[in-house]
Amino acid sequence: MSLDQFIEDFEEAVEDVEVGTLSPSTNYRQLEQWDSLSVLTVIAMVDADYDVRLKADDLKGCESLEALFAHIQSKASS
Amino acid sequence: MSLPEALAERVVLVVGATGNIGSAVVRHAAERGAKLVLTGRDAAKLDSFWVRGLLKTVQADVSTEEGRLALLEETPQLDGVVFAAGVAPLAPVRYLKEAAIQACQHLNTTVPLLLIRDLLKAKKLNQSASIVCISSVAARKGTAGYAAYAGSKAALEASVRCLAVELAPKAIRVNCVAPGMVESEMAEGFAESASDEAMEAHIQAYPLGIGQAADVAGAVSYLLSEDARWVTGVILPVDGGFLL
Numbered sequence: 124m125s126l127d128q129f130i131e132d133f134e135e136a137v138e139d140v141e142v143g144t145l146s147p148s149t150n151y152r153q154l155e156q157w158d159s160l161s162v163l164t165v166i167a168m169v170d171a172d173y174d175v176r177l178k179a180d181d182l183k184g185c186e187s188l189e190a191l192f193a194h195i196q197s198k199a200s201s
Numbered sequence: 202m203s204l205p206e207a208l209a210e211r212v213v214l215v216v217g218a219t220g221n222i223g224s225a226v227v228r229h230a231a232e233r234g235a236k237l238v239l240t241g242r243d244a245a246k247l248d249s250f251w252v253r254g255l256l257k258t259v260q261a262d263v264s265t266e267e268g269r270l271a272l273l274e275e276t277p278q279l280d281g282v283v284f285a286a287g288v289a290p291l292a293p294v295r296y297l298k299e300a301a302i303q304a305c306q307h308l309n310t311t312v313p314l315l316l317i318r319d320l321l322k323a324k325k326l327n328q329s330a331s332i333v334c335i336s337s338v339a340a341r342k343g344t345a346g347y348a349a350y351a352g353s354k355a356a357l358e359a360s361v362r363c364l365a366v367e368l369a370p371k372a373i374r375v376n377c378v379a380p381g382m383v384e385s386e387m388a389e390g391f392a393e394s395a396s397d398e399a400m401e402a403h404i405q406a407y408p409l410g411i412g413q414a415a416d417v418a419g420a421v422s423y424l425l426s427e428d429a430r431w432v433t434g435v436i437l438p439v440d441g442g443f444l445l
Binding site: 136158159160162163164166167168170171172178179182183 | 291292293295296297298345346394395396397398399402
């Protein structure tokens, strides 16, 4: 499980985000593509690919992809 | 709609009795005089149940043949069956897990059929019995992320229409109640996966606001009762106007 791979997975999950355009510091909630379907999709992607059950509130509580990845890692190890 | 003793002395099996809708059905039917057999997977929750007219509780996982057989052995002659067990995997199709789709179709669509089959073979359903399955408005209205769940409920509704015709010669009625979002564990699951904006937009789609499990239970009691003796093969939306 690496941050680079997670960012790639995230880019693939959120429709219309070009691969390679996001970075660890990206505030995903500020993306123009970020909408209710993105929330559902990212939760489903993390469940399918990382076997971690996120809630919408988890996505609201992180300010960057790096922070979200750290949150997922902490949930995976708990 | 249903009078205080509308279900007097009618023996009703509630499958999925410990869920929010299932337990509301139990309370509503009990208040109307039904004799109740309750089943669910959670023994502790079942043991904590006490309602007027409770005949017995049977801890069983009806998704397995073993569980259905155990239930069947404990089940008396029935005047009604309510199938309120269900599962709702929410995910866009790109991330739907095969196991989740199969589990959803199995519990929501296949198991009700198997259980009805088993009850019929064991001659546990009395003449004029009423079977009520809990469906969902999702079967009729497309919503992103609901493909597996909606498909399973649409299939259930199609089966119910066929069973209504097939079992009519025995005067056994088969109907569905199709709730919109009520305050329940499944709705909480949706809320956990939805942004605040999506949740608010969803609530706004209900002209009468979101409902309570008791609202669904009232419709179920009606379909179980003799008041509905000429009603079969119906999919009854109980949705605060969501489908309008």
